[in-house]
Amino acid sequence: MSLNDTPGAERLRIGFFGVRNAGKSNLVNAFTGQSLSVTSPVAGTTTDAVVKGMELLPVGPVTVVDTPGIDDEGDLGCKRAGRARDELRRCDVAVLVVDATRGVSDQDRELLSAFAEKAIPCVVAFNKVDLLAAGRDACGEGGAAFEEAALKLPEGAIVRKIAVSAATGMNVRELRESVAAAAGHAKPARRVVADLVNPGDVVVLVIPIDSSAPKGRIILPQQMVLRDLLDAHAAALACQPDELAGLLGSLARPPKLVVTDSQAFSQVAAIVPPEVPLTSFSILMARRKGQLSLLIEGANALGGLTGESRVLVCEGCTHHRQCEDIGTVKMPAWIKAFCGAEPRFEFVSGKEFPDSLEGYDLVVHCGGCMLNGREMGYRLDKARACGVPIVNYGIAIAHMNGILERSLDSLRGKYS
Template sequence: MSSSPIPALIPNIVLMGHVNAGKSTLLNALIGQEVAITSPIAGTTTDTVHKRMEIIGVGAVNLLDTAGLGDTTSLGVQRLQKTLQSINQAHLLLYVLDASCWYLHRPLKQSALPADATRRIMVFTHIDQLTVDQRVALQQNFPDALLMDYQDPQSIDALLRRIAHRLQREEKLLLDGIALPHRHIVHVIPIDSEAPKGRLIMPQMQLLREALDRHLRSTVVQVEELQTLLDHDPTIDLIITDSQAFAQVSAINQQRYPLTSYSILQANQKGDLAFFLQGVQALATLPPQSNILMMESCTHNVNHEDIGRVKIPKLLQKQFPHITFHFDFVMGAHMPDNLQQYDAIIHCGSCMLPAKTMHHRMDQARRQQVPMLNYGLFLAYAMGILEEATAVYRSAPLI
């Protein structure tokens, strides 16, 4: 099976560093356009600037220029919080440092830099202010760093190549760990009121693209077309469906072929499936008055069929009629600091988040001893098919 790197979503490349380190100038140099305001005045970038570009060998990426660290203005604390939120969503960090005072940055090698070395690139700017001997000393002290000369196109090319190399070490894929002897998967994609007009949702597109890159055969059907397909094609390795159609698809399939959902594939790809399954088990011990945190990674309007705000709360109440539930709904990048106020966290499939962010959220839940699971696992549990829906992961502790 091919192990070619396939980005799970458009990667976020976050530029971070102290005020006046040259982050905005670096963003403009990478883009080749004046998209960020640059100035010698400290704190020019007051909010995160987003820009998308294409990088050869990677494809589309999101560049995020953040407010500088060490901002002592009255809004500095708020800007720092925005910067930290961006860092938590980063696939790759460009840590930008001023080469003219590089000797001040020696402690950063062990302390302030993000722990995962594969997720960061140190970039020194303003090297035109250094003598030849100072450049040599800088490179000796930081051998893995890039020295950026904006007047030299090769300098920008070197950084883009380094970025491409790092991003090609992307998180594991949706189908990793699943045996596919016939190299044929079936995508069951319901078209309901929540389906976006004229396009597929992110996990459906991701899986189709991954199947193409792996040279798998994909058959795409709606629920009402599945029976005919199963009756006439014995070469199916896996059926993947939207979690909301689990019950219908399971009834049609009758356990002839392995079945799972996009959300459960994402639980294994970006999270810790065993930890999430422990979260499912913990539902049986919820107290009579339970506070539930519902988390979604993207922001959208809500209708009567919304899975997070309508369907799952109703199913949870039906599953545990003796419990009085209170739900808090959080969308986007923010996660509450105090999780101990909640008895469980039910998270979306996280198609818009990098694995790094999901692991950060899981670590917070672990430290505060709050059970956590995702939409797909809960829906499989509520429909009584959790073991069937997770059977493709034989190493996971099935319930």
């Protein structure tokens, strides 16, 4: 991904689902206009999710995912089908690809029910209509395939139907339009910071440049806050922690807000006057992903950890671990010092997340900047359902430094 690309977590995610040999990969290739997926008449050719970014007008940048057949068999096939089901928790819009020559299968109906349960807007694409003797009839609402699907739609499902042919290109453009229309039902993302400021406000961004900072650039949450401030016509001033006092002293009036990297929370809080609102990039990201209240509640579990406690530390991205890595080194050390005990820490990163959180006493999660809203919501909902407290880095650090309430003052009434 170049610096000018929209990151995957900020793209609408479109998943193509269905049984083997329904023509998902051929349709994905036609939809994207690229030979993205390997295709073959052999069932089960797609063995893992294939991901591609594209521009879908008028939606904008999207991620298209070609999934393995949901009906794959055998030990390996079950793992492939499991990968397809995993995609359900990440997708904002689903395309159910049905082989029009075979009709709607039981697995197709199960997928429709899953889409409805998860409130995923869906487009049912009846593929291979060029192979039907009365293919032209399948294009109308009176087509038998459409009638069957209509009778089986789960209550509350948001579904559009269209007859297509990946082989001939029939109605592929219309499929793109249907997907774009379905995207209108996807939950809109909350602004990062723009709703907290007014045009002309000055916001100070405190960005440490240490051994863990990426070479020649700043990390995604910092980029997103900066861009959102520019879109809000506010002025952003950036500095490192050691330069903050001098910067604040040079301003004619106090800034509207100071946003800091969580690792510098304690140092920055000692410098910023109490009357100036202060928060962190991580807290802003948690607010944007939703359920900030749940994460705030989770902070209360930090003080009750013991030597018998199990703590799961989760990061949404995979990166090279350094000697001062925040997830595996700094966070465990801070937590041990805060609770005065030696809990057991376990670590997962990237797409990894346990199917069960049973046995854990706390989940500590990163800000989730590399996870889209649905995936982050899935993790938060799982923790809630399992009764396991969950907190993110920024909230945990603020709580352990006694400045959580202050870091939330500027957000009062603007989070759930």
